[in-house]
Amino acid sequence: MTPTLAIALTAIFTAISCAVLGAFLVLRKMTMVGDAISHAVLPGIAIAYLLSQSRSSLPMFLGAALVGVFATVVIEILSKKWKVQSDASIGMTFTTLFALGVVLITYWSDKVDLDQECVLYGEIAFVPFNTWTLAGQSMGPIALWSSGILLLLVLIYTFTGYKGLLMSSFNEDYAAVLGIGVGAWNLSLMSMVSVATVISFESVGAILVVALLVAPAASAYLISQKLKPMILLAALFGLSGSLLGYMISAQLDISIAGGIATMLGVQFALILTITQFSRTS
Amino acid sequence: MEKSIEVHNLTVSYHSKPVLWDVDFELPKGKIIGIVGPNGSGKTTMLKTVMGLMKPDSGYTEIFGQPLDKVRERVSYVPQRESVDWDFPADVMDVVLMGRYRKNNLFKRITKEDRRIATEALEKVNLLEFADRQISQLSGGQQQRVFIARSLAQQADIYLMDEPFVGVDAATEDAILKLLRDMKNEGKTVVIVHHDLQTANEYFDWIVLLNTRLVAAGPKEQVFTKELLQEAYGGRLTVLSKLGDLISDTEFPLREPDFKEDQPQG
Ligand SMILES: Nc1ncnc2c1ncn2[C@@H]1O[C@H](COP(=O)(O)OP(=O)(O)OP(=O)(O)O)[C@@H](O)[C@H]1O
Ligand SMILES: [Mg+2]
Numbered sequence: 001m002t003p004t005l006a007i008a009l010t011a012i013f014t015a016i017s018c019a020v021l022g023a024f025l026v027l028r029k030m031t032m033v034g035d036a037i038s039h040a041v042l043p044g045i046a047i048a049y050l051l052s053q054s055r056s057s058l059p060m061f062l063g064a065a066l067v068g069v070f071a072t073v074v075i076e077i078l079s080k081k082w083k084v085q086s087d088a089s090i091g092m093t094f095t096t097l098f099a100l101g102v103v104l105i106t107y108w109s110d111k112v113d114l115d116q117e118c119v120l121y122g123e124i125a126f127v128p129f130n131t132w133t134l135a136g137q138s139m140g141p142i143a144l145w146s147s148g149i150l151l152l153l154v155l156i157y158t159f160t161g162y163k164g165l166l167m168s169s170f171n172e173d174y175a176a177v178l179g180i181g182v183g184a185w186n187l188s189l190m191s192m193v194s195v196a197t198v199i200s201f202e203s204v205g206a207i208l209v210v211a212l213l214v215a216p217a218a219s220a221y222l223i224s225q226k227l228k229p230m231i232l233l234a235a236l237f238g239l240s241g242s243l244l245g246y247m248i249s250a251q252l253d254i255s256i257a258g259g260i261a262t263m264l265g266v267q268f269a270l271i272l273t274i275t276q277f278s279r280t281s
Numbered sequence: 282m283e284k285s286i287e288v289h290n291l292t293v294s295y296h297s298k299p300v301l302w303d304v305d306f307e308l309p310k311g312k313i314i315g316i317v318g319p320n321g322s323g324k325t326t327m328l329k330t331v332m333g334l335m336k337p338d339s340g341y342t343e344i345f346g347q348p349l350d351k352v353r354e355r356v357s358y359v360p361q362r363e364s365v366d367w368d369f370p371a372d373v374m375d376v377v378l379m380g381r382y383r384k385n386n387l388f389k390r391i392t393k394e395d396r397r398i399a400t401e402a403l404e405k406v407n408l409l410e411f412a413d414r415q416i417s418q419l420s421g422g423q424q425q426r427v428f429i430a431r432s433l434a435q436q437a438d439i440y441l442m443d444e445p446f447v448g449v450d451a452a453t454e455d456a457i458l459k460l461l462r463d464m465k466n467e468g469k470t471v472v473i474v475h476h477d478l479q480t481a482n483e484y485f486d487w488i489v490l491l492n493t494r495l496v497a498a499g500p501k502e503q504v505f506t507k508e509l510l511q512e513a514y515g516g517r518l519t520v521l522s523k524l525g526d527l528i529s530d531t532e533f534p535l536r537e538p539d540f541k542e543d544q545p546q547g
Contacts, residue, residue, distance in 0.1 A: 160388055166371075167379055170366075170376070171365045171379070173329075173332075174360060174379065174431075177334065221370065224370045225370055226372060226375065227370050227371060229370075230370045
């Protein structure tokens with residue numbers, strides 16, 4: 001496998017996974033919670049990194065994802081139980097956790113080789129060099145595997161959980177009356193978002209994960225009348241945005257993550273313009 | 282009297298400020314029942330508590346003599362129309378099919394039978410031709426009927442509806458009312474939160490008059506009196522004076538044949 005292909009596939013798998021989950025965040029008006037999770041996982045990553053001394057280990061993924069879920073639970077408690085305004089709850093939780101992550105990384109700077117640059121912007125260009133071996137056989141880039149497994153997980157989750165996700169996103173109260181555990185659906189979605197965030201973190205960093213979660217889904221929302229097409233379109237926009245972004249950044253020799261996020265934004269602007277135009281004409 | 286809903290010593294509050302205070306009543310089966318009271322009197326809160334969406338500070342509610350958890354499948358809830366985002370990417374059929382979702386079929390595919398029942402429900406509310414339409418492209422009255430169709434698709438025994446007549450034109454209101462009467466004739470119980478005093482007397486067999494405390498609950502002839510209405514609505518006599526004619530008028534236009542059989546409560 002060529003390095004180029006490995007990078008492109010990793011970007012695409014990550015983008016599609018985030019786009020599909022993002023569709024539900026957009027519908028639940030919870031994209032900022034996605035943003036919060038993507039920042040809140042940083043201390044989890046720092047601690048897990050200190051303990052396991054490797055960036056791509058299973059314990060690290062799980063530890064960091066757990067912190068993401070913890071953040072959503074804290075946000076829930078702050079806003080529902082203690083009546084802190086919901087945007088303030090989100091803002092407080094993720095800035096505090098993110099700051100804690102920054103503190104930990106700088107405090108352990110001699111032991112934890114995570115520089116701020118890669119935390120913020122990812123290092124997808126290095127994906128091909130970080131490989132793993134099984135029984136003496138080289139298995140290829142770790143990030144390619146993890147993003148591939150992530151995509152598989154997301155697809156299974158969305159297919160099997162489709163009815164529950166639809167119902168709890170559209171009408172929480174009605175679902176609750178039917179005895180369908182709304183809290184459990186919310187938590188499962190946030191757990192998936194946390195896992196996706198942690199896995200994407202490596203490739204695109206803390207700032208741009210949220211672009212992958214929000215932009216394709218928000219674009220799809222503009223032109224979809226049904227949920228299934230919206231999910232498919234979000235996945236498609238994730239794919240096209242990451243592919244185009246990668247190609248452009250390779251051409252111009254710029255940050256790949258930056259290129260991808262910019263393309264996602266351009267796509268959104270384009271679709272928005274078209275829909276506005278067709279509405280007024 | 283066979284009981285549908287029982288509410289016992291119920292106190293419910295928001296931020297420790299009670300909005301329902303020691304409310305206690307029992308409702309019969311197979312009737313159309315109105316929960317009536319001024320704005321902010323706790324009608325929606327009452328419904329939400331009965332549906333398990335709010336936890337009471339004290340007291341309890343039962344449906345068909347059992348806690349809600351035992352009878353969920355037999356209970357259907359029609360929330361206020363504004364409680365959902367109608368820009369959600371779903372068509373009318375998608376929403377009505379939600380009435381077929383159950384705890385134990387949530388991970389299974391929608392069946393032909395589910396579709397047949399949903400289609401039948403759409404037919405009943407006269408929306409079949411809109412089955413494929415996106416829900417944002419419906420009028421308010423049509424959206425309300427989508428919610429009712431979803432509830433019908435659930436094939437429950439008791440229906441609790443929050444303000445189903447709000448934003449609905451006269452023709453639709455009549456159609457919904459006819460539907461409710463059909464349901465009643467099939468032995469179903471319908472409980473409706475309603476704020477329009479003008480029509481309450483005509484629509485309901487039984488009325489719960491609420492204003493944080495319970496003012497009265499019983500057959501409408503006993504509850505819809507000037508004294509009790511005055512108690513519920515306080516000093517707002519302008520509303521009441523308009524009602525003067527309605528109350529003194531003994532010829533109710535839509536009197537039910539079983540009108541006389543209603544036994545007083547207790
Ligand atoms: N989410 C909430 N937080 C705080 N107070 C609330 C909340 N919802 C309702 N209340 C208060 O509780 C009281 C009862 O509200 P409720 O919605 O049950 O009244 P209602 O009888 O349904 O009124 P309406 O006719 O206006 O629908 C009101 O005083 C209201 O201000
Ligand atoms: Mg209300």
